[in-house]
Amino acid sequence: MSRIVSRPAIIRALLKKELKAYARDKVYLFLTLLVLIAIPIAYTFLPSSVDETITLAVSPSVSSMVADAKDSLKAIGATDEQLAELDDADLSQEQEGLLLIEFDDEEDMQAVVEGTLEAWQTDGGDLVLRDPEAEEDKPEDAEKLNLDIGIAFPKDFIADITAERSGVTVTVYSDANVPEEIQGAMTSFVREAAYQLAGQELPVTMTDEAGIVLGTDRAGDQVSLKDKLRPMLIFMVLLMETFSMASLISTEVLQRTVTAVLVTPAKTSDFLIAKTIFGTLMSLGQGLIVLLLVGGLTPENWSLVLAVLLIGSMMFTGVALFVGSSGRDFMGQLFYSMVFVIPLLIPSFSVMFPGTAAAWVKVLPTYPIINTLVGAFNYGMTWSDAAGSLAYAVIWLVVLFGAGLLALKRKVESL
Numbered sequence: 001m002s003r004i005v006s007r008p009a010i011i012r013a014l015l016k017k018e019l020k021a022y023a024r025d026k027v028y029l030f031l032t033l034l035v036l037i038a039i040p041i042a043y044t045f046l047p048s049s050v051d052e053t054i055t056l057a058v059s060p061s062v063s064s065m066v067a068d069a070k071d072s073l074k075a076i077g078a079t080d081e082q083l084a085e086l087d088d089a090d091l092s093q094e095q096e097g098l099l100l101i102e103f104d105d106e107e108d109m110q111a112v113v114e115g116t117l118e119a120w121q122t123d124g125g126d127l128v129l130r131d132p133e134a135e136e137d138k139p140e141d142a143e144k145l146n147l148d149i150g151i152a153f154p155k156d157f158i159a160d161i162t163a164e165r166s167g168v169t170v171t172v173y174s175d176a177n178v179p180e181e182i183q184g185a186m187t188s189f190v191r192e193a194a195y196q197l198a199g200q201e202l203p204v205t206m207t208d209e210a211g212i213v214l215g216t217d218r219a220g221d222q223v224s225l226k227d228k229l230r231p232m233l234i235f236m237v238l239l240m241e242t243f244s245m246a247s248l249i250s251t252e253v254l255q256r257t258v259t260a261v262l263v264t265p266a267k268t269s270d271f272l273i274a275k276t277i278f279g280t281l282m283s284l285g286q287g288l289i290v291l292l293l294v295g296g297l298t299p300e301n302w303s304l305v306l307a308v309l310l311i312g313s314m315m316f317t318g319v320a321l322f323v324g325s326s327g328r329d330f331m332g333q334l335f336y337s338m339v340f341v342i343p344l345l346i347p348s349f350s351v352m353f354p355g356t357a358a359a360w361v362k363v364l365p366t367y368p369i370i371n372t373l374v375g376a377f378n379y380g381m382t383w384s385d386a387a388g389s390l391a392y393a394v395i396w397l398v399v400l401f402g403a404g405l406l407a408l409k410r411k412v413e414s415l
Contacts, residue, residue, distance in 0.1 A: 279320055321404030
């Protein structure tokens, strides 16, 4: 009389078989270990701070322009005390969000912006120029300045503007990598300065400053590159597990290992449950390992982050079930993997290029996952804030996981 084997015992046996098969696949085992080691190591080298200071170069120095304009300033009512304050003011000192670098020679400033000269600032505030091609020694106790934009004023700029002379020309130099909006902002800055020096009102009326910023004002509280990429790295670990899981399923189908399994007391449902549990635990486990190594969990977000990781692990397991059962050979399995993975990867780039995502990107299944991870890690997103995204992610989870189970079930029954 044969002993009846319980379903949990059969599933445990299938899980042991899955683990042994995974350990025998040297390629994906190596890639898994490589990801778990390389990602945390690479993460430590990412910048952990944000420099929000704009470095602006001007030529000639502000003090020389003021000195040449004293007579014109007196003519419009400036007192001796006000002129003395201008003489004593050190405008080259760093202000909040702005570092002003003064050049006596316009050509030197142009060369630094162009990159043919290097500008270094000593601890005492002195400016040292260095020719990188002349193999000159780098200045000691000095910091290299990155100047992407510079403004060349005429020497008599202040005097000409206060005297309301026409034909005053100001040249704005900018590196080719400077965004067009920054160049436009510098042009507007010069124009506004000219209006103020001439004692004229701007031709537009600006609203109260508090009414300009829409959403959360991140000035002074920018997210560093390290914090931005943390959600993407966790997401990539979940996504990469799709390849290894799909490969295991495809191998079992092609080699008809699943047929041998079904000869035993194991049923198709046991096989599917084992695949689901193994794929989900592998994705979730690797995601948790990387998460613990790169940090990011707090008493406020840990439950939300773990819930998102679980949803993502199950979603990618469903994709792996579908891909693994669809490929007729290795190349077919690889093709189907890329067809699914590339669209699922697109929302993760919203982390690297923040802003309002396009409507079609928000429709993709992985958008609510990466969006919630970003919010939980960097912006204090709570369960109530993430409710809509989680509900949308669960809907996609049901669709993808259901499609994967159905496809693999039909494939197994057809063997």
